[in-house]
Amino acid sequence: MKTTAFNEIHKNIGAKMVEFAGFEMPVEYTGIRDEHITVRKAVGVFDVSHMGEFLVKGPNALELIKKITSNNPAVLTPGQAQYSCFPNGKGGIVDDLLVYCLGPEKYMLVVNAANIEKDWNWVVSQNNTGAIIENISETISQLAIQGPKAMAVLQKLTRVALSEIKTYTFINGEIAGINDVIVSATGYTGSGGFELYFGNNSAEKIWNAIFEAGEEFGIKPIGLGARDTLRLEMGYCLYGNDINDATSPIEAGLSWITKFNEGRNFIDRDFLAMQKNKGVSKCLRGFVLSERGIPRHGYELVNSEGTTIGTVTSGTMSPVLEQGIGMGYINTEYSAFDTQIFVKIRNKNIPAKVVKMPFIIL
Numbered sequence: 001m002k003t004t005a006f007n008e009i010h011k012n013i014g015a016k017m018v019e020f021a022g023f024e025m026p027v028e029y030t031g032i033r034d035e036h037i038t039v040r041k042a043v044g045v046f047d048v049s050h051m052g053e054f055l056v057k058g059p060n061a062l063e064l065i066k067k068i069t070s071n072n073p074a075v076l077t078p079g080q081a082q083y084s085c086f087p088n089g090k091g092g093i094v095d096d097l098l099v100y101c102l103g104p105e106k107y108m109l110v111v112n113a114a115n116i117e118k119d120w121n122w123v124v125s126q127n128n129t130g131a132i133i134e135n136i137s138e139t140i141s142q143l144a145i146q147g148p149k150a151m152a153v154l155q156k157l158t159r160v161a162l163s164e165i166k167t168y169t170f171i172n173g174e175i176a177g178i179n180d181v182i183v184s185a186t187g188y189t190g191s192g193g194f195e196l197y198f199g200n201n202s203a204e205k206i207w208n209a210i211f212e213a214g215e216e217f218g219i220k221p222i223g224l225g226a227r228d229t230l231r232l233e234m235g236y237c238l239y240g241n242d243i244n245d246a247t248s249p250i251e252a253g254l255s256w257i258t259k260f261n262e263g264r265n266f267i268d269r270d271f272l273a274m275q276k277n278k279g280v281s282k283c284l285r286g287f288v289l290s291e292r293g294i295p296r297h298g299y300e301l302v303n304s305e306g307t308t309i310g311t312v313t314s315g316t317m318s319p320v321l322e323q324g325i326g327m328g329y330i331n332t333e334y335s336a337f338d339t340q341i342f343v344k345i346r347n348k349n350i351p352a353k354v355v356k357m358p359f360i361i362l
Helices: 007-012 032-041 061-068 113-126 150-155 200-217 224-233 269-278
Strands: 016-020 023-028 044-047 052-057 081-087 093-103 106-111 132-135 140-146 170-175 178-184 193-199 220-222 282-289 300-302 308-317 324-331 340-345 348-355
Touching: 007 023, 023 224, 032 044, 032 220, 032 224, 044 200, 052 061, 052 113, 061 106, 061 113, 081 113, 093 113, 106 113, 113 132, 140 150, 140 200, 150 193, 150 200, 178 200, 193 200, 224 308, 224 324, 282 340, 308 340, 324 340, 324 348
Parallel strands: 044 220
Antiparallel strands: 016 023, 044 140, 052 106, 052 132, 081 093, 093 106, 140 193, 170 178, 178 193, 282 324, 282 348, 300 308, 300 340, 308 324, 340 348
């Protein structure tokens, strides 16, 4: 298994380690619920160094990104980031990603750990524009400092005015005496905070500085288990569960990152425009269980007659709501908010209600 630069730190502080996307990663430290509440109420630190980073450079960089992503990267100026996806040419999604505009002819694509090789091969195969592309995934570490106290912690370590870093923007500055750290606010928890990108050789110094600065705020390391429950409470998609090569961004409720600008003929443009105009037969929806139970990936969704109308893609017991919540693809006729559906759990049909996401408002 691959490891991140923080691997020994995780083990030394008692993390439960598991294999994830080919990496040995911490799934929990003090328990998923405790870590979840820590992020919602105070501040937690996630090692997300397993994520992939590609540089796209040169005078033709933007042309390539315009072709391969669903959002409109032409609107980005240096210091701005954008959530997007790679359409796969067959109506599905290669991966979802973040596009960082580092300069007029320099971009960074941040992709999911499980898809690094797949995404790299896809970008290379589509590069007929002459853009310069570089896979820097193995040289970059990333920490996500999340929670309402995240700014107070990090501000102790930098002169950068963190309050000026708005959602989907970033700066390049000094953190804990380390130069050229990318500090962004893209978030995957809904509780606010920042992501730091830096070289592997600075990993231990930055980790120690953050935890020293955060001690007074009750800072804790957070594992992948709580990362999943946190993102699910916000209704954020997880690639491999809620979106994949067989789901379109329109079906997944990602029309907001699918921009049909004139003059930009991105992959699958015509097909996705048709779906947006004519509608789809299934769509991704959130639901809350009315009785006790936990929906799991792959469980059937049924109507009152017991007929299958969809499938659960993600589910958990919400630590904040203390109710079972989930996401799944549902036949469009059952997708209206407040519609009653049922989740088939151990051959029992548990009632649930279709709701608008996010599940919680912070």
